[in-house]
Amino acid sequence: MRRIPDMVITRMSIYSRVLSALMEKGIDIISSDELGKLANCSGTQVRKDLTYFGQFGTRGVGYNTSDLKSNITKILGMDKRWKVALVGVGNLGSAFLSHERFKKHGFDIVVSFDADKSKIGKIYNNVEIRNIAELKESINEFGVKIAIITVPAQFAQEVSDLLVESGIKAILNFAPTTLRVPEKVIIRNVDLSLELEALSFFLTHKRAYDSEFSFLYL
């Protein structure tokens, strides 16, 4: 398989959500242009992204929504549920323990860890908070492969090392620091300020646009 850009994967998830919405509305067929429009990209982009994974749809007709959705589900590995461990039950961690979207999209947080004695042993939204000292055995016990890091920046590398040692294969890092992991481990660093910068960009250029065309509003 060719090296596939991260952005392609993200768009595949978005196409999947758009297709679900279309199926709920009883729409059976969609063109790449229409799908692109709903996914906020071009039809060309849709077609190009899909060619990474095979041949879909019928030229001049479009895609069968249910077929394409089921193919994308398989491509993303979302035809099964994933068990997830969460490390760091602070504000962000607690928010994720009750985050409806994770469960809805097939991710079950099955165990969580913290170093704070006042939290250890408690159950939060059906998930036990265990002592971080028991991380390795617990990861093994649950057979978890994916972990979410929501500890403060200064502890994140240590936690990441411990996760890798315990057999975790993929990490979603929310600590505001860059983590080093062995090449065999997949890591995604989530930087929520990127989203705010996009807003800043659009606000800045919207203003320019508004003043340029302000006579329209006179």
Next chain:
Amino acid sequence: MRRIPDMVITRMSIYSRVLSALMEKGIDIISSDELGKLANCSGTQVRKDLTYFGQFGTRGVGYNTSDLKSNITKILGMDKRWKVALVGVGNLGSAFLSHERFKKHGFDIVVSFDADKSKIGKIYNNVEIRNIAELKESINEFGVKIAIITVPAQFAQEVSDLLVESGIKAILNFAPTTLRVPEKVIIRNVDLSLELEALSFFLTHKRAYDSEFSFLYL
């Protein structure tokens, strides 16, 4: 200005971070290929993205890191600080009130709102939690243009309407629901499960890859 894809804006933010790191290391010049490598995309992509905004760098030499960084900062509208309001001081909201990255990248949460009487009037990380009933006056008082929604899904649309009415121009929505806003308002819906789906994809195909080449490990 041509319609610029969202992904381009996100990559501009990432280039900016890479350039900062290079400047800290005392690196003055970088080629588009090297910059792409550090930003996890191709040199062609870097060059293509930058052409949306003008002519940068010197052919055969590369970009001056400090010049490019300062240009991107201006393009993103990050040459000033932005005031931000946050609505919903639950777990996720509280996490954001103390999120180091927002401040670091120029976003100051100056006021927050909740409907819970036990929270109203408290100060969290130097930010006052006000009654949501005072939202309109407060947004005006602080002159805020950007808001973050961290309320439960069922209240998000109502909150969004109230923000728009109060003059908010850009919204970052973390509630797991799609919000309707007038065209003049910019909205970004953050779906953190997309990140987990990317991990699922890479884990799924990594496994295929691992078994395909498993003889290498015998």
